[in-house]
Structure formats: C-alpha cells, structure tokens
Amino acid sequence: MKIERIEEYDERFEKDIIDQHGAYVINDETYAFQVLDRDTCRVTFSNRNDLNEAIEEYRFFGGHISCFVDQNGKILKEYDKVSFFDMKLEDIYVSQFYVSEEKIKRLLPYVKEFLIPVAKIDGKMVSLDGHTRMKIAQLKGISHVNCYYEEAGDYAKDFMEEAQQRGIFHVYDMPLLSKEEYEEKWHRFCDDFFEQRKAL
The missing domain is CATH 3.90.1530 (Conserved hypothetical protein from pyrococcus furiosus pfu- 392566-001, ParB domain)
Known part of the structure; x- marks a missing residue:
C-alpha cells in the first residue's frame, strides 16, 4: 500500500488543506484532514476503504488529535486524549x-x-x-x-x-x-x- 502526503498544490485538495499538511492519497483515493481544535479533526474522503490507514498516517505527524469526525460531525475514530x-x-x-x-x-x-x-x-x-x-x-x-x-x-x-x-x-x-x-x-x-x- 502506497500512502502519499501531498506537499505541492494539487487540484484534488483545497489549498489550506495542503498548507496544513492534511492532504493524503492512498491507492488513488483522497483523504483530507482539517483540524477543528487541538483534539478534533474533520476528514473528507473519496473512499472509506483505507480510512484507518490514512488516519494512522496522519497521527504520525499529529498525535495530539484524538477524535476524527466526518462532514456531518459523526465520529469516525477516537483515541485517548493526550495531556499537554x-x-x-x-x-x-x-x-x-x-x-x-x-x-x-x-x-x-x-x-x-x-x-x-x-x-x-x-x-x-x-x-x-x-x-x-x-x-x-x-x-x-x-x-x-x-x-x-x-x-x-x-x-x-x-x-x-x-x-x-x-x-x-x-x-x-x-x-x-x-x-x-x-x-x-x-x-x-x-x-x-x-x-x-x-x-x-
């Protein structure tokens, strides 16, 4: 499985998603992460198949995010909150x-x-x-x-x-x-x- 974090501007993602290092592609499917607060991130995706892998890859760089939600605010995945x-x-x-x-x-x-x-x-x-x-x-x-x-x-x-x-x-x-x-x-x-x- 190839997981790619998109660093340069790409028409598949909004500019602010790329600037904040939230754009990922897995098997040609897109996963966009938008931070809502220090604990929560909204995920927009084109295919749910590799969603867990995308979240794990994102958390490698953003381990403080403990709650991932979809466009409707429904919880997709939760982890233990970190202490700051x-x-x-x-x-x-x-x-x-x-x-x-x-x-x-x-x-x-x-x-x-x-x-x-x-x-x-x-x-x-x-x-x-x-x-x-x-x-x-x-x-x-x-x-x-x-x-x-x-x-x-x-x-x-x-x-x-x-x-x-x-x-x-x-x-x-x-x-x-x-x-x-x-x-x-x-x-x-x-x-x-x-x-x-x-x-x-």
Whole structure:
C-alpha cells in the first residue's frame, strides 16, 4: 500500500488543506484532514476503504488529535486524549537541523496553538516534530509552547546527537533555508541516513 502526503498544490485538495499538511492519497483515493481544535479533526474522503490507514498516517505527524469526525460531525475514530504541559522553547532540544522559510510562510496563517510532541532522551526533552511551529513561535516572540509526550522512534536520538554535533541545540540555533536549500540539505540527509540504516 502506497500512502502519499501531498506537499505541492494539487487540484484534488483545497489549498489550506495542503498548507496544513492534511492532504493524503492512498491507492488513488483522497483523504483530507482539517483540524477543528487541538483534539478534533474533520476528514473528507473519496473512499472509506483505507480510512484507518490514512488516519494512522496522519497521527504520525499529529498525535495530539484524538477524535476524527466526518462532514456531518459523526465520529469516525477516537483515541485517548493526550495531556499537554507548558515548556520554555529554550528547554526543548531539537532533532532537526533546519527550518524551511517556505513552510513557515504556508503555515503561518493557520497556527493558533503551538502543540509540540516531545520525548525524554538521555535526560533531555527533545522535540520529535513541530520544528516549523516552534520557529514561528520564536519569530513571534513567544517563549512557551504546549507539549505532549510521544514515543520516540529509534532514529530520534541519532538526529538529536547529529544536530548537536552541528552546534544546533534549540530552535534558536536552527537556520532558515530557502525551499531549495531545505530540500537539498535536510531531505538529502534524511534519505542518506535511512538508506545507510537499510544497508546495515
């Protein structure tokens, strides 16, 4: 089964759905996720067959969403709600090296809350995702964000350690890159990293 998250503009989805990383295609069927609040997401889909797989894929990036509803508000799937806690940006270590200027521009109009998944690794609180949102918070002069715990993938420690070897500890250290630079540097690093792991 091939699951694709649509990042570029596609006539099958509304622009705001793509900008908020809510557009997915599975076996040529579309699944559009629209966040309603910190717990709830509306799902519009062309075929229900792979709905569970689409929701699971979406939750990989949006683990704080615990309730998925259809266009009529009927519950499609529910999970246990996550607990949020406040953290200073300066106390969160990062597992990414760069932030895309283009992603910031696309996400900026939609960010109402700064919800960041974190895990404790080697005694440090490390962000597993949400680096663009943290950068937006920093640029807006916001010093605290809402965090929730998630289980770290086995690569998260490697990414954090690599970031620190590059002198990148917190979001304040993360440089902004153009779309082209971001794709060249960050995507290439990720592709090379996981290719090397496959070879082991």
